Amino acid sequence: MTPLFQPRFNLPSEQDESENTQVTTIDDISNKTAVSATMPTTIDILASTSAFPFVQRWIAQYENQQLASLINLNVEYLSDREIIAAEGDNSRLSDLTIVGTSNENNNTLYLPVSAQAVAIVYNIPSFPDIPTGLRLNSTILSLILNGSINEWDDAAIKGLNPDLNLPHEKMVVVHNNEDNTHGRSSSSQLLLNQYLGSQNSRWPINDSIVTSEPAELAEMVRRIPYSIGYVDFSYAIQTKMTYAAIGNAGGDYIVPSANSIGRAIDVALQFYNSDTDSTPSQEQHLPTINASRIVSDAYPIVGLYYASLPVSNDYKEEDEISRRAVILDLVQWIISESGGQQTLLEVQYPSIYSDNDQLVAYANITMDSVQKNSS
Template identity: 25%
Template sequence: MRHFIRSAAVAIAMAAASTVSISAAMAADISGAGATFPYPIYAKWADAYKKETGTGLNYQSIGSGGGIKQIKAKTVTFGASDAPLKGDELESTGLAQFPMVMGGIVPVVNLEGVKPGELVLDGPTLADIFIGKITNWNDEAIKKLNPDVKLPDQAIAVVHRSDGSGTTFNFSYYLGDVSADWKSKVGVDKALEWPVGIGAKGNEGVANNVSQTGGAIGYVEYAYAKQNKLTYTDLVNKDGKKVEPTAAAFSAAAANADWSSQTGYGVILANQAGAESWPMTSATWILVYKKPDDAAATTEALKFFAWSYAKGDDMAAELDYVPMPDAVVKSVEEMWGKDIVDGNGKPLYSGM
């Protein structure tokens, strides 16, 4: 029933939007840029959407920082970021922000003989590794967490993002929440002055570097770990429970989120309480102009996002992303109908 209702809504929206937009058959590809975190699911949705409607998606997976810059420069129709903009910035730029999907960030390692999920880390130990305090895999702090794992006497090679990254924002937010040292010495941002390690561009770059470097550790969105067959670690969460990265664990972290409490739905999901919660869970957001210069292009983008909300849940689950709750989707689509308008003040979306 959920898919039927959403599908019906998107069909109505597409019909209504045709009065302010060119037809799908003649439409240029929808242009967007930003976060690498959701790229696997955006690519999967885009492929299915093009087969159904004929309209493609040209999405540049360049990192959240790049996506924010491009939407502000108006070189793309939408930007994508895993680090939400705050209310005052949304207000000053005239941007609308809404969450598209949720997922998990996982530590990934390259240790001979260690299988995915076999190694466990906690937040303070992870922070000490990325701050440069822990430099060897047989450090006592790691051994204490892994009494049954044969840890090598091997230097740790830290791999981090080199670009402005929402994945880094959420990763550093979590580390800042569990480590006073991290918070005071490194901080929380999309781009950091890293104390140690080598930088790589995008989730793709970090995944590639870890896979090619013995003794390496990095952090990527879970889909990248699976696609690249990387060894992910389990984590000890806020409740002191060992958890593995799964869609259920990401959902548990988001279960009590109050999306309406923040302007632009900017809720941070890192380090949420709950015995089953994955501590590095994140949403990813879309940015579009409330009064876009190209109303037709933004209309096409909203049609794609509405279609993804309506028909994309199963595809998201296949890649271990978590769809947004129905109540959030309803609220977002109501916001579209109220706030995103053409030059005459006419709503670009009228599906509700």
């Protein structure tokens, strides 16, 4: 990848750098670097709660490469619905937003920064705390999540899993309370609905538990025997959850992994314009995942996370120009192969820019457009 400009610092080559990164909960993360006598450049970031496992790594690793006294990254984690509302609130504008849904308007540019995959997680105590080979397809999963199938040894589930000793136990469905609130679902729910072929989710009236955020959902599934739910795949990896193999359009049952998610990106990334040699003056169309193309060995519940960059030419003061330079440097580091894309491997997400010339071209054009509007 040939970026428009290089980040000021490169990641250390030692592998144990990532191992030293603390992985805790959102509340345990300090979003501010040390304060020195000189006033640091402060960057305000909004990030989707579902992206927390890798965003907190990005922030920690990027800050480790900077002089802490010069850069202050403030991160607030919100639901996708809250982020969309915040983007429409001029009193709550951020310098950078990382989100799984787009709210395109003339004042914002979106740049893909990571794959997004939804894992179907569950807790059967007699199964090991790793992927067990449980198979689920869109039909069966839809019936489970709406309560029509409510026992683990239901004949339909056993038909897909004849070799598994499924218990005769009631299922407990766990889901987030933001889903379908005011018609605005989370990006995870939107991807799940797309896979299920439904516009809205219907949850069981009984035998279901409502949670407020992905971390809580993951924790509830881990604590409650015979429960089932859905989380961003990075949460499943971070908390070592058990997750299912999901049936795709080709009839294959695929466990989420860096390889299967990367395969989905390779075959299903869609651009509305196919010209890889576009110039910055040409209209750019947001890259998306076309789920109908996900076949073969590709995991089927896949989308993208985006960095949302406000487009403004109001950066005239020296401190504003410096702040925008830091924002662009951070984004460039996130999409660089030796930076943020390498970090994604820690949560088994693939680099989305590796060997993808068209996406690299899109990123260069987008970054160039932001730079021009900032000068």
